[in-house]
Amino acid sequence: MEAYKKHSSVAAVMNRSNVDTDQIIPKQFLKKVERSGFGVHLFHDWRYLEDGSDNPEFELNRPEFKGAKILVAGDNFGCGSSREHAPWSIADYGFNTIISTSFADIFFNNCFKNGILPIKVDTDTLKALMDEVEANPGIEITVDLAAQQITTPGGQAISFDVDPFRKDTLLKGLDDIGWTLQFEDKISEYEVQHRQQLPWLWPSA
């Protein structure tokens, strides 16, 4: 996984709440057996017209938001299915940061596994951020994960919380499985004890 670095980038605003994973990546695109190439299908049903051309009314099709790496979105982003195709498509499209007031639980976890930083801010902060971007579409804002701060050209400086463990893995681009396997002896010890306590869980029992 690529390490998450401090960056300045165009922020796109999506002022909708409860954006669900069925919208992020509709089911007809879930049948691939690879992890890559989902970006072109991101928000498919909103993003494209019947004839396959770009829907000019869809937020992300605004020319000012081209190349955005930061998505500023409404409440409860990513609700619904567990499909990791949702963060895969978001990352493949080019976003590495999502700012919202709240995220659905599974989606939130899935983001960190894919180098995406989901940032929770309060309602007023989100509104101020959306307002500044809407007033100056195309502006670049800066996200500094190490300092846990977002800064805007308009002078907003927003601090945010992030779980220290997740921060560390994102900054280093660490592989989760490799991290866990450092503790393989603990897992083996646990299995011996668990098997003694609940022997019926194992096939030989």
Next chain:
Amino acid sequence: MIVRLFVRPPLIWQKCFGKSELANANKSKHACKHQESTVEVPVKEAMKKTMYQKIWDAHLVHQPEGSAALLYVDRHLMHEVTSPQAFEGLRIANRPVRNSHSILATMDHCVPTKVEERATLPDPIGKKQIEVMAQNCADNDINLYDMNSANNGVIHIVVPEHGFVHPGMVVCCGDSHTATHGAFGALAFGIGTSEVEHIMATQTIQQKQSKTMLVKVDGELSPFATAKDIVLAIIGKIGTAGGTGYVIEFAGSAIEALTMEGRMTVCNMAIEGGARAGLIAPDQKTIDFLKGKEFAPSEEHWDQAVDYWLSLKSDDGAEYDAVVELNAADIAPQVTWGTSPEQVLPVDAVLPEPSQINDLIKSQAAESALKYMGLKAGQKMTDVGVDVVFVGSCTNGRIEDFRAIAEVSKGKKVADGVQAIAVPGSYPVKAQAEAEGIDKVLIEAGWEWREPGCSMCLAMNGDYLQPEQRCASTSNRNFEGRQGKGGRTHLVSPAMAAAAAIEGKFVDLRSWK
């Protein structure tokens, strides 16, 4: 020894939340703080645990300082859509599957529900996914109920049928409706594909402890309301994000009175309330359900297992971070009217006027939902017609669901112009229904009787709505396009769906003859 701790009696919570939505229980918790009292209690009292805490403690492998905890995963469930990339990841890193016996796999999302299409698999991409699943399971010695197996069906239907999940287990699956298995008192939750790979490689999952919410439903349910109506009413009350960050424990006399099938329906939709998982304490019904199942504990260990299961119940006086109470007698048959499961009302209600909703975000959401659904504020749900009726899914694809629709449909006919589809959750459900003559009753009434699969719950397999078609569905999500692009979904119980099929519109079962 005496320790000091905060005691938050459930009554106080109830007063704080009142009848209003629990949009952010955490905020409410702080708002309530002045009502907390500090009392002195013996230290033993402080160690009273919720069921969630007991399962967590029993599965904690390691908690490195400042990092995520590693929880042991007893059972890993799998289907064809969220697993191929995980196997690919293992292959690339040359990592083996640690405990293949802990995995049970099925094919459900992409499988056609028409006999002729099952043989030919007309969708080449879906076909490839099914083939890759078979190969991955064969390569890794994983028990797979493939499309042609007599055990095949929707993962969350199949797993309980074989007793693969027991109380007290930690269970994961790359599927948000894994919460279903909380009905057995197992901590069961959905994960992403990276985590599927992680569990295959390590048999653990990195977790942060969730908060706990007790949802207590007491009283007697009307004969016209079901487990589905209970859970829809709960989501209507707490909202789709109300449970975010929580594991919900469902309790109370109305939950205890449910069958295991009904409890599965309730826990299945815990995720629709935003919760990581739902849990119900194991009792005699749980034990009776598991007895004799293929993967249930053997005779040798049965008594020991049962004692363990019964010890999992939350201790009396255990504390929860939030408590929500509902009176079962107040729960009418429910219908969702919008594009989020929280947009739900009793069937006899009229549709809301967005401008009268105080919360700006909810007001805007209501307006756009009404537009998408082709409905008007002030309209009565019982005046809304349906084009399609879908009965099935991991929420309502079990035998009692088909018994319910057969009872409603017996001697009646599906209304002209309505397509009514019954999709059993598994081949065993189908066989049982056929043994009881349910298929004949339904076919006679004009229903289509299909092969098992997820089908029109998420419309990946060729069963989908046309734009603007309106569907009464026993599934779990009414998101835009969920059942087909432009399709309009109303979530209901099986009996409500069947009555809508007969009348061609939604009816209030309580006054329907």
